[in-house]
Amino acid sequence: MEKPAETNTPIHDSLARRxxxxxxxxxxxxxxxxxxxLEAARWAPSSxxxxxxxYLLAAREDIANFDALLGVLVDSNRVWAQKAPILILTVAHTRWQKEGTPNRVGIYDLGQATTNLVVQATSLGLSTHQMGGFNVEAAxxxxxxxxxxxxxxxxxxxxSADPETLPEALRGREIEKRRRKPLEEFVFSGTWGIPSPLLESNGNK
Ligand SMILES: Cc1cc2nc3c(=O)[nH]c(=O)nc-3n(C[C@H](O)[C@H](O)[C@H](O)COP(=O)(O)O)c2cc1C
Structure with a gap:
């Protein structure tokens, strides 16, 4: 199933189709x-x-490993994620290698690498679904x-597969409309909360 973003301004095809x-x-x-x-993730920028x-990979055929990663997910994720052929645990280094002091942007950098991974996957016809719903300490x-x-x-x-393959309770969410905040709610200039003049009469609704 395709669910392309309805953008106000054109964006890269692999971003719109993800x-x-x-x-x-x-x-x-x-x-x-x-x-x-994974190569796409490798070439992400980082501080x-x-x-x-x-990235800890678990392929479905590697049953013990896959079940272990599936096992740390919250129930509401496990119910659908069990069909995915690959699960990946993403892990950030939150300390600078040299000093061992906290790296404030470690998680940000992991997010950038994972965005590269996700967008590259889309460009190859693959789908991704990221989950924060898992037991961190168990993992x-x-x-x-x-x-x-x-x-x-x-x-x-x-x-991805036909939404009909999902348990009934999940089908509605699969086909529901994708929504985003307008740019005015998060693109500011001069003062927090004041939309940038760039957006005036841009029709960003
Ligand atoms: C960091 C992060 C954590 C997420 N956690 C979950 C999750 O635990 N379960 C889930 O079903 N979706 C999860 N999602 C998916 C979001 O709900 C989804 O990206 C959002 O609703 C926007 O939909 P879209 O990705 O189809 O554009 C997560 C996404 C991100 C980026």
Whole structure:
């Protein structure tokens, strides 16, 4: 299913077409495509080029590993994510490598790398669904995530499927309209809360 963003101004095709389905096909992800999305993450910018990110992969056929990652998800995510062929635990280094002091932008940098991954996946015809709903401490313990590293999200990656394959309770959300705030609510100039003059008569509603 396609659910392209209804944009006021044209944006890159892979940004417009990205959305977060819950209906995943069990079709495996080709190794080349998986390597490509990880390579995209690799080339993200980061403060001091620290690259403070790590990805723990779990492919569906690697049953013990996959079940372990599935097992840390909250129930409402596990119910649909179990069909995804790949789950990825994303982890940020929240300390500077050299000084060991807190890196305020470590999670931001992980987010940028993961956006690269997600957009590259879209460009390859794959779908992604990021999840914050999981037990962080259980993930840390199960996957031996070291001190100074923070599990942040789990990403489901694969090919989307027909919404009809979802449990009935989830179908409505799958087809509901995608919504976004207008630019006026978050693009300011001069003073917090004052929309930038750039937006005047831009029709950003
Ligand atoms: C950091 C993050 C955490 C999220 N956590 C969840 C989650 O736990 N469960 C879920 O179903 N969706 C989750 N989502 C998906 C969002 O609900 C989704 O991106 C948002 O509703 C916008 O929809 P779209 O991605 O289809 O444009 C998360 C997305 C992000 C970026």
């Amino acid at each position: 959305w977060s389905p819950r209906a995943f096909s069990e079709r495996p992800v080709e190794r080349e495509k998986l390597l490509s999305v 001091r080029n620290e690259q403070p990110w790590a 840390r313990a199960r996957f031996h995530v070291p001190e100074g590293w923070e599990p942040v999200t789990v990403v489901a990656l694969g090919y």
